[in-house]
Amino acid sequence: MPFTLATWNINSVRLREPLVLKLLEEEQPDVLCLQECKSPVDKIPVENFRALGYPYLVARGQKGYNGVAVLSKIPITDVGDMDFAGLGHARHVAVKLENGVTVQNFYVPAGGDVPDREVNEKFGQKLDYLTEMRDWFHAERPEKAILVGDLNIAPREDDVWNHKQLLKIVSHTPTEVDHLAQTQDAGGWVDITRQDIPEGLLYSWWSYRARDWSGADKGRRLDHVWATPDISNAAHSSRVLRDARGWEKPSDHAPVFATFDL
DNA sequence: ATGGTTGGAATCCAA
Numbered sequence A: 001m002p003f004t005l006a007t008w009n010i011n012s013v014r015l016r017e018p019l020v021l022k023l024l025e026e027e028q029p030d031v032l033c034l035q036e037c038k039s040p041v042d043k044i045p046v047e048n049f050r051a052l053g054y055p056y057l058v059a060r061g062q063k064g065y066n067g068v069a070v071l072s073k074i075p076i077t078d079v080g081d082m083d084f085a086g087l088g089h090a091r092h093v094a095v096k097l098e099n100g101v102t103v104q105n106f107y108v109p110a111g112g113d114v115p116d117r118e119v120n121e122k123f124g125q126k127l128d129y130l131t132e133m134r135d136w137f138h139a140e141r142p143e144k145a146i147l148v149g150d151l152n153i154a155p156r157e158d159d160v161w162n163h164k165q166l167l168k169i170v171s172h173t174p175t176e177v178d179h180l181a182q183t184q185d186a187g188g189w190v191d192i193t194r195q196d197i198p199e200g201l202l203y204s205w206w207s208y209r210a211r212d213w214s215g216a217d218k219g220r221r222l223d224h225v226w227a228t229p230d231i232s233n234a235a236h237s238s239r240v241l242r243d244a245r246g247w248e249k250p251s252d253h254a255p256v257f258a259t260f261d262l
Numbered sequence B: 001a002t003g004g005t006t007g008g009a010a011t012c013c014a015a
Helices: A017-027 A047-051 A121-140 A174-187 A192-196 A242-246
Strands: A002-009 A031-035 A056-060 A068-072 A076-078 A092-097 A102-107 A145-150 A223-227 A236-240 A256-261
Touching: A002 A017, A002 A102, A002 A145, A002 A223, A017 A031, A017 A047, A031 A102, A031 A145, A056 A076, A056 A092, A068 A092, A068 A102, A121 A174, A145 A256, A192 A223, A192 A236, A192 A256, A223 A256
Parallel strands: A002 A031, A102 A145
Antiparallel strands: A002 A256, A031 A068, A056 A068, A076 A092, A092 A102, A145 A223, A236 A256
């Protein structure tokens, strides 16, 4: 049975409810993982999602910031959340599908502007968050699992529009890339998107500040789909729905899709 | 080297 999953930093699920509905209607993923919902869980607009055939929601939320949600056509169970780096933020939730697959949905801290933990506390928190993720995966040894989300790091040279120019820009510094690699290794995670699309520039985020985001195309691949080898060994395919970045009142992130033959 | 945009809550912070 093919199983399609999408991950999307929505940048306010209440403001962009119409965009979520458009995506569900047009693309029909089985499971949609959202980040930056910026809403308490009880204020997420579930009615219209339900009407479109997505009756299941598992989420963590807080007022104004952060927030993660899993919307599903198929039954999912809430299997908890983690609060890495002691931030008290709603940045993670995990669900289990009926076939035994676990889906981990993450929103890693952005890390502020200056890539130095001595002068920018947020950068330190981002690194600590990744280190605690690493330690958790080292202890838990995930199996039959998929990890998605806005990891706020573009690890490869071809995950950014200009590698050299971004080496000191938060999201592409060698320190962050190293922390992300350690987190990935600790869980034995396979980068599904890059296994499916191994060559060429690939982005999932374009700044709102660009005059012409598509023409300039100064993007970064911040949104990821990983899986454990028992899942990645099955056939799979991936794509980034770049079009969604051009929708009316868009999120600055595009959804990333993966389909697995499970 | 700088400023550019957006969302949410409160007149600024985070991204």
